[in-house]
Amino acid sequence: xxxxxxxxxxxxxLQELLTALQDESTPLAQSVKLxxxxxxxxxxxxxxxxAAKLQIDEIDASLLAQAEDVQ
Numbered sequence: 088x089x090x091x092x093x094x095x096x097x098x099x100x101l102q103e104l105l106t107a108l109q110d111e112s113t114p115l116a117q118s119v120k121l122x123x124x125x126x127x128x129x130x131x132x133x134x135x136x137x138a139a140k141l142q143i144d145e146i147d148a149s150l151l152a153q154a155e156d157v158q
Contacts (some may be wrong), residue, residue: 094135
């Protein structure tokens with residue numbers, strides 16, 4: 088599986104996979120492949136969200152430090 092170019096692209100592909108997995112006509116072997124791809128995408132999206140959260144935490148800490156310096 089190739090890495091998505093963005094978080095949003097990853098989410099869009101996850102939605103496609105979910106639709107295919109919910110389709111009762113999808114063969115079992117294909118469902119297993121789709122599931123594996125979805126698991127990889129979920130991991131990628133979680134890592135991306137964790138990185139974004141870290142950036143937000145750093146911004147919040149910086150703003151708090153600046154506010155304390157002003158007081």
